Amino acid sequence: MRSDFLFTSESVSEGHPDKVSDQISDAVVDLFLSKDPEARVACETMTTTQRVVLSGEIRCKGVFENGEWAPGSLDEIEQVVRQTVREIGYEQDGFHWETLIFENHLHGQSAHIAQGVDASGNKDEGAGDQGIMFGFACDETPDLMPAPIDYSHKILERMAADRHSGAAPFLEPDSKSQVTLRYKDGKPVAATAIVVSTQHAEGYDKGEKEAELKAYVKSVVAGVLPDGFISDDTAWHINPTGSFVIGGPDGDAGLTGRKIIVDTYGGAAPHGGGAFSGKDPTKVDRSAAYIARYLAKNIVAADLATRCTIQLSYAIGVSKPLSLYVDTHGTGTVDDATLEEAIGKIEKLGGLTPRGIRTHLGLNKPIYRKSAAYGHFGRTADGDFFPWEKTDLAEDLKAALA
Missing domain, CATH: 3.30.300.10 (GMP Synthetase; Chain A, domain 3)
Known part of the structure; x- marks a missing residue:
């Protein structure tokens, strides 16, 4: 690359x-x-x-x-x-x-x-649909996520926190962010452009109030991005269309599953095409994408690679995955095929069947609404929430490779 x-x-x-x-x-x-x-x-x-x-x-x-x-x-x-x-x-x-x-x-x-x-007789529970699912991880941020999507999420999370707390009462719920980073020698080093469009209270599209809003957004971005990423060369586009009072579902219709790239890796990795929200974990669109992220993240966390993409595929009604593909993009410390074999040896993964995935990650719980905004990946594993973000498989991977 x-x-x-x-x-x-x-x-x-x-x-x-x-x-x-x-x-x-x-x-x-x-x-x-x-x-x-x-x-x-x-x-x-x-x-x-x-x-x-x-x-x-x-x-x-x-x-x-x-x-x-x-x-x-x-x-x-x-x-x-x-x-x-x-x-x-x-x-x-x-x-x-x-x-x-x-x-x-x-x-x-x-x-x-x-x-x-459904499981019946000697038949194990099958996948809820056919399809391909991808997981990804890299060492660009502490969350082991691509930096542009990680920072884009965090900008909006901080703005939302300030809106809810009352620290930024001029903000309304609807907003978007976009971060363009310059990479040198494969690592992000600077922000060349920042775009933030936020719904706002009446009057914050002109004069001193507009200046207050823009200064606030710049302060949030500066607090999210690493030191030195913002410079005089960074292009800023804050509410570039002007007024943004009418927003949310009143300004545009919304549908479940229309932000699958926002939900995953911001375009830095492949996507199988299936959305996550609204689906119970028998649907491998969701659960297999979660286990693929978990595997990729643990490979990077175990220092077996600095960048890893994993693909899984399933057929509806069939329990075992049809394929497992690992690509460390030339950064792996062992051969990719060897990693595939090692994953297959880890019994706690349950053969990566839908039931095995749900059992290992504990997915049959009401844990999903928190995942439905600011990305399903790069989040902090906390109790039952975001178990696919844990790095507790690293030692198992190393043992399987021994």
Whole structure:
């Protein structure tokens, strides 16, 4: 790969309409998993001006069985949706948690899909769909993430924290960031361009208030990027279109699963195409992408490579992966094929079957809404949350290579 180049990644905030949809979908997943760890959920959300619409398929003991909703379940789903919107911070005329119109079109899971996925007799539980999934890690940041996406996320996270705390009361929920970094000898060394567009209160698009907003954004960026990355040569584009008062679902419709590059590696690694949010962990679009990140991160954390891409593939109804591919991009201390063999020897991974993945990472828990904004990767493993970010497999990898 080239050693000297520019590379750009973007992030979007929790208030972006697509991310509102992702968080609602994952809040629904969490609700069902809290009732039934074996729940099956495929929940899509559409958000627009003063409206939230759910659709999809579910199966959940005590909530939806034999084609019937348990008493109170529909009200509980609506409460979760409204609470999610409220926590994001939407209390605007065009999108308000309390007054928005809510529609629920969730229904039972297809029996034909269920028969392929469910374990029965001598048949192990199969994958919830076919597909390819990628995981990636590199040593550009302490989070073992590509630097442009890592910094893009952190800029918006800090702005959101200030909005929620009241430290930046002029901010509204919808925002986007974009970071362009210069790489020299394969390492990021400087920011050549920063783009931040943030929804704001009335009046912060001109005069002293506009200057206050822009100064605030620059201070946040300076606090996120490493020392020396910002210089007089850095190009700044803060709210480049001017006024940004109308935003969120009132400004643009949102859909679950439309920010898959934001959710992963910012374009610095391949993506299999499947979204994560709204899916229970039998769907390998989600769980296999998580285990692929976990494997790649542990390879880098074990100093077996400084850059690693992993691909897995599955067939619907089939338990074992069809393929495992490791590419350390010429940075590995051992051969890539040897790493593939080593991964296969680690019994705790359960053969990378859907059940094995869920068991090892503990994915049958209501842990997903936190992942639905600011990236699924590069986060801090905390209790049950973000278990795929742990680096507890490093010693197992080294032992398997011995």
